[in-house]
Amino acid sequence: SGPDHHLFSLMPTGEQNDLALLTLEQSLNFESPRDDNRDNTYELYVEASDTGHRTQIAVFVRVDHKVGKEVSVGVTDENEPPSIRGSSLLFFPENATGELAT
16 A cells, blocks of 8 residues: 555565565656655555554655665564564665565
């Protein structure tokens, strides 16, 4: 969810679907921002759940010329709330598409 979620997809991955792959649906261009408030920071929310426990993190993707960082969503087979690990601020190269974070 989030104001810019429609520009991304999140696919479960890993042996037990305990990770997710965040990808861009289309390339982003610094000179032509398509995010909701046109500031080149794309905002979406990632949620993880496990047996009734839920956690959510805001993820901000900033378009510039820096290398991307990893974000991982961890769900374990324990009766504890799931966790989301990693930075919530990602940098993605201009005009790139595809895999953003795992």
